[in-house]
Amino acid sequence: MRYLPGEPQQLPGNRTSLAGYQASHFLFEASDGVATLTLNRPERKNPLTFESYAELRDLFRALAYADDIKAVVLAGAGDNFCSGGDVHDIIGPLTRLDMPGMLAFTRMTGDLVKAMRHCPQPIIAAVDGVCAGAGAMLALASDIRLGTARSKTAFLFTRVGLAGADMGACSLLPRVIGQGRAAELLYTGRSMSGDEAERWGFFNSVQTAEALLDAARAFAQGLADGPGFAHGMTKKMLQQEWNMGVDEAIEAEAQAQAICMATNDFHRAYHAFVAKQKPQFEGD
Numbered sequence: 001m002r003y004l005p006g007e008p009q010q011l012p013g014n015r016t017s018l019a020g021y022q023a024s025h026f027l028f029e030a031s032d033g034v035a036t037l038t039l040n041r042p043e044r045k046n047p048l049t050f051e052s053y054a055e056l057r058d059l060f061r062a063l064a065y066a067d068d069i070k071a072v073v074l075a076g077a078g079d080n081f082c083s084g085g086d087v088h089d090i091i092g093p094l095t096r097l098d099m100p101g102m103l104a105f106t107r108m109t110g111d112l113v114k115a116m117r118h119c120p121q122p123i124i125a126a127v128d129g130v131c132a133g134a135g136a137m138l139a140l141a142s143d144i145r146l147g148t149a150r151s152k153t154a155f156l157f158t159r160v161g162l163a164g165a166d167m168g169a170c171s172l173l174p175r176v177i178g179q180g181r182a183a184e185l186l187y188t189g190r191s192m193s194g195d196e197a198e199r200w201g202f203f204n205s206v207q208t209a210e211a212l213l214d215a216a217r218a219f220a221q222g223l224a225d226g227p228g229f230a231h232g233m234t235k236k237m238l239q240q241e242w243n244m245g246v247d248e249a250i251e252a253e254a255q256a257q258a259i260c261m262a263t264n265d266f267h268r269a270y271h272a273f274v275a276k277q278k279p280q281f282e283g284d
Contacts, residue, residue: 033070042078060115070224084133120232228283
């Protein structure tokens with residue numbers, strides 16, 4: 001059965017199921033609570049189109065209500081992650097749009113990043129080969145990034161006459177790698193190698209190309225097998241606390257942790273600990 005983004009199958013309690021979702025502009029598969037989303041235009045290094053932007057945005061929005069997906073792996077087909085906006089399908093048409101049309105497009109691309117940051121599932125990006133422009137932003141908007149030594153990540157907006165301020169780059173990138181390093185990449189548009197990206201903290205680890213996807217799925221599975229509600233709370237607080245003072249953050253975390261203490265997973269963990277068993281988390 002096909003479920004459309006924003007119109008998934010309704011389950012009791014306004015929850016939704018996306019395990020059977022059939023994507024139109026990329027590949028999507030789900031198993032044991034882990035969804036793998038694969039950009040699938042390898043002959044062009046997996047560029048984005050207007051349609052794939054919109055479907056990605058709607059899918060990540062729908063994931064906020066999907067209780068059968070606990071973690072997401074984002075990857076690219078072939079030897080590359082994503083080359084950014086398609087030159088022929090996006091860049092060319094943009095040069096013919098008026099200002100309101102261009103603003104509608106840039107807001108849509110930003111809405112994709114917002115949807116990724118606000119969905120409760122941790123997102124693990126498996127980055128190999130080219131990771132450029134909007135593709136670099138998809139990786140940056142993910143929660144965990146695994147790369148390869150041969151990967152090349154470039155926020156190359158300035159190379160086409162645009163500002164490095166795109167899709168939240170000036171906000172997100174300094175928080176991940178630091179202000180000075182982010183400024184260098186955003187001003188120059190140069191490529192960051194896989195080893196450099198790991199050194200700077202952009203990649204959590206560097207894998208061989210052959211092991212990358214399996215490593216990302218294993219990481220995602222470990223999270224999916226954990227306390228899903230609590231992981232969603234962790235992601236929410238990581239996002240919210242960027243704009244809080246320390247006192248506000250401590251109070252917000254006190255409230256968040258008290259909520260998690262009311263979950264069944266918390267009680268299961270306690271009883272498993274007492275019984276010297278491994279807890280079985282169910283995300284409730």
